[in-house]
Structure formats: structure tokens, C-alpha cells
Amino acid sequence: MALISVVRDYIGRMLQDISGMKVLVLDSQTVSIVSVAYSQSELLQKEVFLVERVDSVLTEPMAHLKAVYFLRPTSENIQHLRRQLASPRFGEYHLFFSNILKITQIQVLADSDDQEVVQQVQEFFADFIAIDPHHFSLNLQMNHMYMLPAVIDPPTSQSFCDRAVDGIAAVFLALKRRPVIRYQRTSDIAKRIAQEAAKIMYEQESGLFDFRRTETSPILLVIDRRDDPVTPLLNQWTYQAMVHELIGIQDNRVDLRQIGKVSKDQQEVVLSSEQDVFFKANMYENFGDLGMNIKRMVDDFQHIAKSNQNIQTIEDMAKFVDNYPEYRKMHGNVSKHVALVTEMSRIVEERKLMLVSQIEQELACNGGQGAAFEAVMKLLNDESISDIDRLRLVMLYALRYEKESPVQLMQLFNKLASRSAKYKSGLVQFLLKQAGIDKRTGDLYGNRDLLNIARNMARGLKGVENVYTQHQPLLFQIMESITKGRLKDIDYPFVGNHFQQGRPQEVVIFIVGGTTYEEARTMALYNATNSGTRFVLGGTAVLNSKRFIKDLEEAQRIARSSSTI
Structure with a gap:
């Protein structure tokens, strides 16, 4: 159930089967999906020499390049493709979609390919941002919609639900599972998303979800952020959660341009458990222990730097040149973590x-x-x-x-x-x-x-x-109730006639309104110490207190203007 490896596998298959120089064409959401799973150097190794947006208005012909499109199957993207196929810039077009294509969309693409440049059309179900192995987000900009009744803005409410359902469906298609579905009874939006997800999995696309049966079905539990408004309001004191609360993380990247003395190559840094060994080991550590571990890392680096200053022979020089890429990478990593902790210490002191x-x-x-x-x-x-x-x-x-x-x-x-x-x-x-x-x-x-x-x-x-870390999110109680078979049917009913018998081995909990890194940490630690049931956490966004309050303000503004709440 490790989501990052699933997404990496999809992207790897997309790129490695197409030989030669390639351009990768993405939309505003697949940019995030790819950038979180693959580094730029890894894309270069797959002979991707250019990355473009599908909505850019470039016209320069590049017939020597093969185009790999990875897009969400939206009507807007299909129209962009239709226009681009009418006047092709690239030698070949390989089209991959992050979710289920409609028959009508396939027909539009076929009708547009007059010059027969399209080599393949495939569905690769990576319609979510895999932040960590067991934590995903949909990065929804209109995240405040979960607080508003559908009658206030029916089209936006529907597109919010549709995007949530698409993301959930893609997660289960990627994991090759069909779950039984439960939802929080007191939440209309959780119920709606759960029912629409069930409709896709058990009716409209039941053939796609007809995977080999497991002894116990996985569970999808859809809950509402408003059931635990405390967790996103708290200050955080473990590394990943604290960076997001005090500075902000977007698609595993941290913008440090506001900090005074950072070098040009450190203005945006990557915090990824897949690409940074120190971060992986320390992302859930509290601030005090983190400081000690960073000091140890700095000491190790200084020791290596000192030994590199003692270059006296040709052999020493050759050894240094061989190790230089690793040395530079270590230097960048040390600078990054020191800059982050220094800035967070400053904010902690300034704001008491x-x-x-x-x-x-x-x-x-x-x-x-x-x-x-x-x-x-x-x-x-x-x-x-x-x-x-x-x-x-x-x-x-x-x-x-x-x-x-x-x-x-x-x-x-x-x-x-x-x-x-x-x-x-x-x-x-x-x-x-x-x-x-x-x-x-x-x-x-x-x-x-x-x-x-x-x-x-x-x-x-x-x-x-x-x-400072005594708080436990409500999510912990929910996970315990699931593993012990105590999650009450009256509070979290099943959708339809699909019930769970026995202890589930796989559970995806989806929070409408957004997850927090404190909850992701709670789930990761629970998975590490409890055998038998594996949990995955997902949501419409990843919150810190600033984002949660901003969503509240936006919902309040709309509610006041419509006077229905």
C-alpha cells in the first residue's frame, strides 16, 4: 500500500518504454503529481529534456522530440489536445491519462488525429499527490467548499465532490482494490462523496474494479475535517509538521526566499522522505532531538570537509574528484536543514x-x-x-x-x-x-x-x-476503533449492502477538508507498531493553521453573501 512506489512505477513505465529524446507535457495538477514522485535528475536519466504545460501557447515545431502527455482527463485538457493534434509540433504523441477516460473523450482524440501522430492512449491511475508512502493529497484550491451546503454554489460543490471521488477511485485502482465504504453519519459532504465513490466502484466501472478477492475487503472511511477542528489549529513540534506550520510545504517543496541569508540554490528546497535520508530519519522527531541530530550531521560534514582540505598527492585529488558529487550533495543537505531549523527557531522566539x-x-x-x-x-x-x-x-x-x-x-x-x-x-x-x-x-x-x-x-x-506533543488527533481513536472492531455502525454507516466481516487488513481514511502532518505522523507511527492492519491517509488538502483559518474565512464570506447559514 505504499503510494509513492505505485506512482513512481507508473511514471517510470510511461517514460522508459519510449526511446530517445522526449518532452513531458503536463497540466497544473499532474505537475504536482510528477514533481513529488520524481526528481529533475531522474527525469533527465529517462531522456526527458523538456517539461511543458499543456495550456502553454508555444508553437515552435520540434519534430525530433517524442511527446509524452500525462494529463487529467478533463474536458479542458481534451480540448487542448484536440487543438494541438490538429497542428502537431512533435514527431510522436504518447498520451497517458491519470484517471478513467470516457468513450466520448477517446472518440474526440481519434477524430482529431488526422496526421496519425498518436502512438498510444493509456490510463495510468495516478490522480493524487503521493506526499509520503502512506499519505496523499488532492491539493484542492477550493477546499473551503466542504463547509458550505451544496445549494449555495451547486456547480462548484459538484466539481469539489467530483475531484474528491476521482482521486479516491484512482487510489484504489492504483492499489488494485475494491473497498467496502463507510462514512461519517453527521456529515452530508462525507456521505455524498462516499455514495458517489460506491456508484463508480460497484456500478458504473464495476469491471475495472473487479480485482481478485482478498480474505477481508479493504475499507474506505470518509470523514469530515470538522469532526476534529483542534488538530489543524495547534502549533507543531515535530520536524515535518513544524516546517509546514511555520514556513509552509507545497508538493514537498519549501520556499525560503523570504529568509534573509540563503544562497541562490537554497531558495526552494525539497523535503522528501524518498530523496533525503536525513529527513526520512528525522521527519517525526521533536524539535529538541532534531537540533541534536542536526548538530551531529554538521560535525560529520565538517570532518569530511577537513579531510578534503588535506589534498597532497595526485591520488588524493583523484579521490576528491570522484567523491565530489556526493560531497556537494551532502553540503547542500546540511545547508538546507540548518537554514530550516535556524528560521524556525527565530519564529518560535519571535512569536513566543x-x-x-x-x-x-x-x-x-x-x-x-x-x-x-x-x-x-x-x-x-x-x-x-x-x-x-x-x-x-x-x-x-x-x-x-x-x-x-x-x-x-x-x-x-x-x-x-x-x-x-x-x-x-x-x-x-x-x-x-x-x-x-x-x-x-x-x-x-x-x-x-x-x-x-x-x-x-x-x-x-x-x-x-x-x-508540547501530548495532543493526540481524533484519528488515533478512529484507527484504534477500526482495528478492534469497535467503530460504531450507527456513527459510521456502510454504503449499500456491502459490509465488512472480520478485522480489515487495509484501510484508507479520507478526510474531506484536509489532513495534517500531525495526523500523517500518528498514522505512520501506528502502522510501525501495529501489525495486521495497514492504514493510508488522504484528503482534499494538507492543512496548517493558516490554511484552515483561510478556508474558514472564505466559507464565512460566501455564507454571509448568500445568507443561508
Whole structure:
């Protein structure tokens, strides 16, 4: 169930069977799919000398090149292809699509190929961005749509659902599985996506999904981000999650141009567990341990650099030249990780994030409403706390204590509005309408269910290794419930008449509204320590607190203009 290897295999097969110099033509979404799975040097090794966008308006003929198109099968892409086949620039056209082609689309392509330059048309089901082996995203720009009823904007709502269903279908086609499907009962959008996915897998394209039966069927569980609004609001203290929260990761790339002193070749760096051994070993490490490990890496590099300065003989020189590419790569890697950790340390200090995060973790994990109110109010009055941190603290307090202290909650709303220029009026109230206790299915704070209360008490008695990483996403409870056969049918019903018997061996959990790197870490650690059931995590986007709040603001803006929420 390792998604990166599946996507790499598709791209490798696309390129290696076509000999000679090639141009790779992509669309706005397949650019992300390819760039996350394959490095530029690997593309060069496959004789790809040029990468173009299908919507570019280039007209220069290049008959000496073979064109490999890898596109999503959208009507827009089919029209681009139709026009380009009418006046071919390349010697050969090899067409690969990331998902299921309609018969009508194949007919359009056949009718357009008057000059018979198309050599092949194939479906390679890589219609998702494989960030890590067990974590994928669809990078949906209109991610806020999951918070809005379909009646507000039916066309956009439908295209949001369609894209989610396409991505899910491609994942299961790539894995050669047909799952039984469950969804979160309280979420209309999760139910809709689950039902439309079932329609494709069991009705419209049942032949494509007719794979060899396994002893127990895999499960697809579709849930709603609003069931756990706490996780994307928290500061993070493990490497991958922290980089995304404080700087931002897009398609495994980090933009460092805003940082003062970085060399030209370090302005955009790659953070990939497939391409960077140090990152793979440290992506889930906490900030303290990470600092120690980076120091060790710097010491090792300095030792190698020192030995390279002692070049005295021709043999020494020849050895250095042979090892130079590896030396340069190591130099780049050291510079990259040092730059990232230095910048994150600066932000932590500037925004007093250790102080802020301690209160966040208390709000997310422990009781005590009176002390929590005093702590949040104190930080709202602190001039050095940033607007976004004030907003997140009030949101976390409101989610925890919305029913317990309406008067004090109103005091915090008023204080926030007076202290933070960027605070959008009513945004916290909108969050409670979307994801308050009356809307949630799961036991977010572990205080509804006796088993969860006992578990929380046990954790409290044992103590937590790190006060900044004590939070556990709701996803962990869901995974435990699945592996132990305790996921309630009434809360997470099955679609249709397809039920699961016995303990599942493979589960894909898809979060409508987006995943977080904290959840990806939780799943990776769960997979590493629990045999029997393998989990894959996917979602419509990868969130940090900034993106989650931006989606909230956009949904609030649309809701206000339509006056239906």
C-alpha cells in the first residue's frame, strides 16, 4: 500500500518504454503529481529534456522530440489536445491519462488525429499527490467548499465532490482494490462523496474494479475535517509538521526566499522522505532531538570537509574528484536543514510559541476551565503575541468550553476584537457553527466515553514525555476503533449492502477538508507498531493553521453573501 512506489512505477513505465529524446507535457495538477514522485535528475536519466504545460501557447515545431502527455482527463485538457493534434509540433504523441477516460473523450482524440501522430492512449491511475508512502493529497484550491451546503454554489460543490471521488477511485485502482465504504453519519459532504465513490466502484466501472478477492475487503472511511477542528489549529513540534506550520510545504517543496541569508540554490528546497535520508530519519522527531541530530550531521560534514582540505598527492585529488558529487550533495543537505531549523527557531522566539503552545496543549488535552480562561486572557493582553496566535487560542478555548462558560467566552470574543486588527468579526462563532460539539460525531476530548476517560486518566498518571506533543488527533481513536472492531455502525454507516466481516487488513481514511502532518505522523507511527492492519491517509488538502483559518474565512464570506447559514 505504499503510494509513492505505485506512482513512481507508473511514471517510470510511461517514460522508459519510449526511446530517445522526449518532452513531458503536463497540466497544473499532474505537475504536482510528477514533481513529488520524481526528481529533475531522474527525469533527465529517462531522456526527458523538456517539461511543458499543456495550456502553454508555444508553437515552435520540434519534430525530433517524442511527446509524452500525462494529463487529467478533463474536458479542458481534451480540448487542448484536440487543438494541438490538429497542428502537431512533435514527431510522436504518447498520451497517458491519470484517471478513467470516457468513450466520448477517446472518440474526440481519434477524430482529431488526422496526421496519425498518436502512438498510444493509456490510463495510468495516478490522480493524487503521493506526499509520503502512506499519505496523499488532492491539493484542492477550493477546499473551503466542504463547509458550505451544496445549494449555495451547486456547480462548484459538484466539481469539489467530483475531484474528491476521482482521486479516491484512482487510489484504489492504483492499489488494485475494491473497498467496502463507510462514512461519517453527521456529515452530508462525507456521505455524498462516499455514495458517489460506491456508484463508480460497484456500478458504473464495476469491471475495472473487479480485482481478485482478498480474505477481508479493504475499507474506505470518509470523514469530515470538522469532526476534529483542534488538530489543524495547534502549533507543531515535530520536524515535518513544524516546517509546514511555520514556513509552509507545497508538493514537498519549501520556499525560503523570504529568509534573509540563503544562497541562490537554497531558495526552494525539497523535503522528501524518498530523496533525503536525513529527513526520512528525522521527519517525526521533536524539535529538541532534531537540533541534536542536526548538530551531529554538521560535525560529520565538517570532518569530511577537513579531510578534503588535506589534498597532497595526485591520488588524493583523484579521490576528491570522484567523491565530489556526493560531497556537494551532502553540503547542500546540511545547508538546507540548518537554514530550516535556524528560521524556525527565530519564529518560535519571535512569536513566543513555546509559551503559546503550552496553553494550546492544555486547552486541547486537559480540563480546568477557570485556569484556561485566565491563561488565554493573559496572552490576549500580551503585546508580543501575534494576531493569528491570539485567534487560535480563542478558537481552541471556544471549542473546548463553548457550553460551560458563555459569559467568559463573550469576554474573550470582545477582547480578541479589540486587540487583533486582523480578526474577522464572528469567525470564532462561525467555527462553532461548523464544528461545535453539537456537530461532531467523535469523542474529541475523550470525555464522553468511559473507555476514553480511562485512557486519558492513564495517560495523565503516566505523564507525557513532552508537554508540547501530548495532543493526540481524533484519528488515533478512529484507527484504534477500526482495528478492534469497535467503530460504531450507527456513527459510521456502510454504503449499500456491502459490509465488512472480520478485522480489515487495509484501510484508507479520507478526510474531506484536509489532513495534517500531525495526523500523517500518528498514522505512520501506528502502522510501525501495529501489525495486521495497514492504514493510508488522504484528503482534499494538507492543512496548517493558516490554511484552515483561510478556508474558514472564505466559507464565512460566501455564507454571509448568500445568507443561508
